[in-house]
Amino acid sequence: MSGFLSSSIARKVAMALSALFLIFFLIIHLAVNLTSLFSEEVFNQASHFMGTNPLIQFAMQPILIFGVVFHFVMGFVLELKNKKSRNVKYVKYNGAASASWMSRNMAISGMAILAFIVLHFIDFWFPEMNHKYIEFLPEDPTRYFAELQHKFTNPLRVGAYVIAFILLALHLLHGFQSAFQSIGFNNKYTKCVKNFGTIYSIVIPLGFIIIALCHYFNH
Amino acid sequence: MNLTLKIWRQKGPQDKGQMVEYKVTDISEHMSFLEMMDVLNEQLVAKDEVPIAFDHDCREGICGMCSLHINGEPHGPDRGITTCQLHMRTFKDGDTIYIEPWRAKAFPVIKDLIVDRMAFERIQQAGGYISVNTSGNTQDANAIPISKLNADLSMDAAACIGCGACVASCKNSSAMLFVSAKVSQFALLPQGKIEAADRVRNMVKQMDEEGFGNCTNTGACEVECPKGISLENIARMNREYLKASII
Known part of the structure; x- marks a missing residue:
């Protein structure tokens, strides 16, 4: 079993499973955020539920953080290993002739997303943890919408969010179907998976971009 | 010119x-x-x-x-x-x-332009074969039922000539298209099923030991392969490997 876990295939399957988990998480995150466009009250209720439900806070949240960290660490480990596998570079290498930019630059789009997650944690997660578990401030179920709006008043932050989500879209355009290929799913449904993956990769990041822009312009 | x-x-x-x-x-x-x-x-x-x-x-x-x-x-x-x-x-x-x-x-x-491709030979030797009794009592292969689809897919995989273009084109220098073709051509046939688990485990182990990179599914290998070996083979190898290692 130890040989299995250190094998190249087990590692790519682990990357794929963590990716699929994060892909699923994005839908939930977007669904909650979308409510902010339609109803302040519903957004506050949804955020309050996510922020105080013990199952989400103490079971799902640690699993999610582990999934994010694992995906990034394993991604870097594999990228370094792959770089070492070609110790002498080509003088002329026409990578674009046979593979998409997205597939060849997952590390670049991944690092941009990592930088965004750091910004996102500074914006929302750290203050939230401080509010609830360090300063033990009294819980106000109606505070979330105002906090959200306040963050999207700065055009630089909104710009950073938009760029990050464009890079997320590029990452997903390769990553979605790649995850299925890695777990061995390549059959008559693959065309469907690829088409759905393309729609997902554009619609989900676009949803986040629309939310950021709407709050910026409506504030 | x-x-x-x-x-x-x-x-x-x-x-x-x-x-x-x-x-x-x-x-x-x-x-x-x-x-x-x-x-x-x-x-x-x-x-x-x-x-x-x-x-x-x-x-x-x-x-x-x-x-x-x-x-x-x-x-x-x-x-x-x-x-x-x-x-x-x-x-x-x-x-x-x-x-x-x-x-x-x-x-x-x-x-100059000649490289040592013995790594492919060692991967083949690790499991890219079926053990057949050649004592004279070998069963006629045509007597074993096999679906036309699997026979065709196996033949497609067997078209790999082991040139190494997949490794050369891959940004990660991954050999997975080659290894998956060699795994697939046997895994799809009844004669290859008996040793399928050991074959895929040993060939992947040897592939990793040779220092090839990890596949990131860019698909460059499939495009550059002179014999049109499909990425489906890599997915099949991943399935075979998971089956052999976990189940």
């Missing part, structure tokens, strides 16, 4: 190596790429210079011996062919052509 060639020259495995520029003139567009290399070598020999070492054998796209990374792509810019099937009509008069050996840590350069 007149061409400028920038070719990797390396005296031996320990030599640092460098790109050297050559000019060739009056090259016929009907020549194969390797014939153009022959013309250049004849010129070099006539000038008492050391000819350029490059791999070749059948010169009809079957043996998998020829290699060459031409203008940034294995086997050159055309699709579905080996270097020996590449013709000079693909290029234009006055072109500059870069010619390099396969680049991968697992494929060290022996001399």
